[in-house]
Amino acid sequence: MMNSYGTRKLLNHGSLLLTCWALGACTVADGSHEEEELVDTAELALTQQETVFGFENVADWTASSGIVSSSTIHSEGTAALGLRNFTYSELTSTALSNLSGVTDELALDIRLPASPSWGQLQVYVSSTTLGLNNTWVGQASLQGLPANTWNTLTFAVPSTVQSALQQSYSDLRIKLTINAPLSSTDTIVDRLHFVGGTSTPACGQGSPYTLNVTTLPGFDQSILEDMQCTFYAVYPLLVQRFNTAAPTSVGMIITDDPGVAWASGGNTYYNRQGRLDNPEDTDVVVHEIMHVVQGGYSGVVPGWIIEGTADYVRDAYGLNNTAAGWSIPSGWTYGAHYLFGYGDAAAFFKWIDATYRVGQAPVVDALDDILRAGTYSSQTWVNLTGFTVEALWQQYSNNQAPLPATSGITVYENAGFGGRAVVLDRGQYNVSDLGAHAVGNDWISSIQVPAGYTVTVYPHSPFSGTPTVFTANASSLGTLDDQISSIVVQ
Known part of the structure; x- marks a missing residue:
């Protein structure tokens, strides 16, 4: 997993x-x-996807009926695909490999010779590799769209199809079926693309x-x-x-x-x-x-x-x-x-590599193997x-790092005394002091205060802002949660 x-x-x-x-x-x-x-x-x-999706070469598409031609009227690139003398036609692409920029929405530009009283365009995909056989993607109505101007049709890609198209394949074909009134003037399509995607x-x-x-x-x-x-x-x-x-x-x-x-x-x-x-x-x-x-x-x-x-x-x-x-x-x-x-x-x-791993695999490679095997423990470093x-x-x-404290207050990264814990002995800790003890700036979410200790926390470093004093455990810090930058432990 x-x-x-x-x-x-x-x-x-x-x-x-x-x-x-x-x-x-x-x-x-x-x-x-x-x-x-x-x-x-x-x-x-241009990539294959850009060429086919952009209808730059009409040879990349075959039509089941009607007359196909390359159109100089285009919404992007240098050409588009024109189709005339049909009432129903299936435009099928050449085989495509590994589409990029796949999203949950597909779009297509279409330019109609007249505003139709009826009509629709549907999109299907097929790939033996992906187990897709004329799988329906979506449908858009052409009814009432204005003539002689570009209209953008959009199709919500089913999640199963989207997931499939993000896999590896080399046999994907896209089919556009167009149902529209007969015309001897081209219906033009261009700029098939995934909305928000890129090639x-x-x-x-x-x-x-x-x-x-x-x-x-x-x-x-x-x-x-x-x-x-x-x-x-x-x-x-x-x-x-x-x-x-x-x-x-x-x-x-x-x-x-x-x-x-x-x-x-x-x-x-x-x-x-x-x-x-x-x-x-x-x-x-x-x-x-x-x-x-x-x-x-x-x-x-x-x-x-x-x-x-x-x-x-x-x-x-x-x-x-x-x-x-x-x-x-x-x-x-x-x-x-x-x-x-x-x-x-x-x-x-x-x-570590330079000091203890000369002639051996770098420590990150060794750790990768160990984590992948699920065998990491504190003994790993030994x-x-x-x-x-x-x-x-x-x-x-060079023995300058502070040693972990063995007694004192305990600060936690999560409320309810959860997550990683660090013990701090009596002393003053600005943001660098806390960092040296593995306490991040604005990291503390709960504090355990043993009897006899007083803790004063500050929202800024060094020791500035309104102080808050704790003499007992605080399982949550309210507005101070992840807002502590310096501490005094007495």
Whole structure:
């Protein structure tokens, strides 16, 4: 079963940790835009899907009746398909392979020679590979549509058909049946397309992997093509290295949902404004598609390893990290912690490779195998390096990282004393101090206060904003939930 990364999208430093695996894998990275030459090349060559869906070559369609011709009147491209002298005709496409940009709505432009008093157009699909035999997609009425102007017909694609079309095949045929009054003047059709979808750029032609793209009106096409080309360049490498059973069909969805980017099952999601604000950040795709490759883990699956590995992979395979101003830390810094995942964990993994894995598989590869086998435990680190993960972290920090406290108050990431817990001894903790103890900024949701302790929390760091004092357990924090940035423990 494919694991899901996808509901927790708004992140702060340390907010994922172990719960990210259950709630959603996300990224907080910014970065990259491919060279313009790549975009120019993609714009020059029409894909098979674009050619057939655009009716650029009438030889790609056969008609059961009527006279077919290429029309210079078109709604896009350089040509459209004209059909005359019929009352009923079936237009059937040539065989198509692996459609991209499949969505739940199909649309077609039609130009009628006269406003008909009756008529309809239906869409069917067939593919032996997919088990589709003249399968009905939808129907639209032609009655009363204005003549000699373009009308756009829309069809709600059944979910079963949509799912099928997102698979791999090379024998798909689309059939348009047109029922309309007889005319010696052309009925013209053009621009068959999935609403919100986009076709494969030249960089993806011939790829064994299908990228199903769903975008939003007005999204920058050059950014989208760079994101697509990043997928086609990197995804095969990740599949080969980590998981040859990874999905061959992946979704790339531009959305207005809040967050930066995240993955769920075989789909990756990217906030539209986030991409427009950071046009160079196309390597965010590398992080998210690694989550798709990671699907299939079982047993104990620490979220910090998931996110750290994804940033490790982005660091290794990203196409434009430098131009995007993105990098992982060069070493340990106070306030960092491996449990925060992302760059903190990625840099830690690189240090482990250089210190304890020379001549062996990198630690992320070893962890991938272990997580896929469902055998991860705290002993894993001893088996891989000879040391516990805490001992490794101390070495990595040159013994500067604070040691875990054994007594004091306990802060929790979830209300009701749930989720990961951190013990804090008496002392003052600003945001960096909390981070060094693996407590993220705006992370705390409940607090246990033993007898004899007093806890003062502040919404800002260092120790600013209205303080709140606790002398007993607080299973929920009300308006302070995920709003604490510094603490004094007495």
